[in-house]
């Protein structure tokens with residue numbers, strides 16, 4: 001007790017007999033005890049100890065003084081001493097009593113910190129919840145996490161060197177934020193690393209720019225956001241490499257960039273998006289942005305349209321910017337224009353140009369883009385002309401002599417070698433390797449006798465013959481267009497033209513007699529066996545339903561055919577969904593979600609190839625039947641992409657049904673031809689007219705009989721002997737290759753797809769098939 005009451009102070013007071021004794025005494029709680037000194041003096045004068053006992057009543061009136069004998073012989077010195085000591089103890093005890101609830105509460109509240117997330121596994125490295133980081137120089141994120149993307153690896157320093165070097169200067173890893181790591185695909189990780197190496201001058205010394213020219217759909221924006229976020233937060237020397245970044249984009253994409261940043265960074269940063277507004281407002285915002293410095297700026301990212309940038313370039317030129325990203329960067333192909341100049345004068349060393357369009361052959365445009373990101377890498381415009389453009393163009397000239405050609409080629413290679421170090425371009429083909437294998441099969445189906453009879457009678461009818469004669473030298477008429485549609489419907493199912501036949505419409509005058517007696521499709525149950533294609537579809541669906549958990553998308557050009565599908569589903573009790581053109585977008589989304597749920601009972605999704613709508617994602621199905629070919633190959637491609645796309649986990653099977661020898665096979669041939677040319681793609685039915693001569697039309701209406709495949713006949717295939725493929729397709733071919741480079745077979749033996757094998761006998765005459773890619777074996 002005495003010890004805790006500052007004995008040195010007590011000793012001092014005793015030796016000097018200072019009247020100020022009490023004033024310097026402090027209780028353990030630090031409170032001054034002046035008031036208590038007054039009590040002491042009272043005790044001295046009146047010797048009434050009871051008074052000083054007052055505050056100690058709680059202790060049962062037991063005090064130090066009360067224990068002393070009340071002896072008149074006790075000297076005043078001793079009394080003084082006893083008084084002081086008693087006072088000290090009293091103060092101490094009293095103070096402690098006043099304190100204890102506080103201490104107790106504090107102790108209760110000072111429970112050790114617990115991590116509020118149940119089952120949280122702290123990382124053994126770097127930053128983690130509830131644990132203070134050890135030491136100052138550490139990477140922001142753990143470079144040894146399983147999925148970590150390390151953009152910068154510090155060089156190894158030996159223990160010996162560590163002693164010699166200043167530990168405050170050791171470089172640290174630069175590691176992409178795990179929230180982005182987990183969404184980046186392998187090619188995107190590669191792209192981010194490439195750009196990081198460019199903008200930090202690792203790839204080309206003293207050059208800090210690059211061109212990101214990935215095709216659409218490969219995630220250029222995400223890669224750029226990752227780069228930007230990393231640079232804004234980290235650097236090898238423990239400080240962010242940049243303080244702020246500018247994204248320049250076409251006006252229509254400003255909002256998109258804002259949304260993408262929020263989407264991927266989830267509110268970790270609030271970009272400043274500027275597109276339009278009053279000049280003074282914009283200037284004020286931009287000035288604020290340019291004056292932003294420090295480690296945690298409010299808006300470290302500015303998103304601005306090209307137009308606004310050009311108009312307010314003056315403000316933006318005022319100070320340095322860490323990084324500038326130019327979306328749709330091919331706008332900068334002309335180094336003379338004002339926007340180019342405005343951007344060029346930006347005090348930004350790190351420049352990334354995004355472009356999804358392949359860079360044109362125009363060398364000067366090429367120069368402008370490369371010059372923008374890495375000024376001087378190709379010299380000045382004049383130097384470039386002299387050194388590269390002129391010799392390359394001379395080499396390409398029709399009159400070029402061998403020496404010129406050689407020099408031109410050399411210069412082109414030299415140029416490519418320089419610029420390839422700062423350009424990255426990947427195509428969409430890259431995506432396929434992450435998807436499951438897709439088997440595409442083109443299936444030639446025999447017509448039923450009924451279909452063949454009606455077909456022949458129609459194309460031999462006077463109406464058609466006259467039509468083809470009268471259009472001599474003239475383009476296709478609307479009547480021939482209607483005739484095409486009738487034939488296409490006939491090969492889908494004779495029911496679809498039943499009314500025409502019964503009413504003896506043009507061309508169908510002699511067709512009604514071919515139908516079975518008393519046939520009435522409206523009143524009777526559907527007879528799939530009357531159509532070659534529908535028989536095969538019926539068999540295929542039954543096999544898939546019985547032996548797999550797969551779902552199927554059925555696509556046709558005609559709503560009437562979709563009605564037919566509905567009747568088939570009714571007949572076989574299949575649950576189905578039909579996307580209706582009149583459906584609201586909300587309803588559509590609901591229907592699609594429900595179908596994609598693997599546990600939902602819907603087995604079939606019916607889709608019109610015309611009213612399919614954009615971006616429809618039907619990955620719940622992994623089989624897709626295109627019941628009739630479209631004039632436009634793009635429509636068919638689009639339909640196939642609904643199942644074979646991101647998120648699909650199962651192998652996909654695409655079936656394209658063609659009625660053999662009929663107009664369908666001919667449409668398909670034209671389609672394949674068009675695809676090969678990929679130049680004149682027809683978008684509308686009317687356009688078809690312009691693409692047909694009368695000779696074409698005659699060919700179109702001619703039924704090729706006694707052939708398993710008219711298409712194969714036209715190839716004059718050299719890989720087949722006696723109708724059997726003896727030589728496989730080239731190693732590097734896939735289902736994007738020309739059809740003549742696909743596998744093909746006239747019997748089910750050569751097929752890969754079990755389901756198709758099962759229904760070969762239903763009327764398949766020939767099949768072309770190929771796969772998208774070789775499956776990467778996952779161990």
Ligand SMILES: [Zn+2]
Nearest residue numbers: 717719720725
């Ligand atoms: Zn062949």
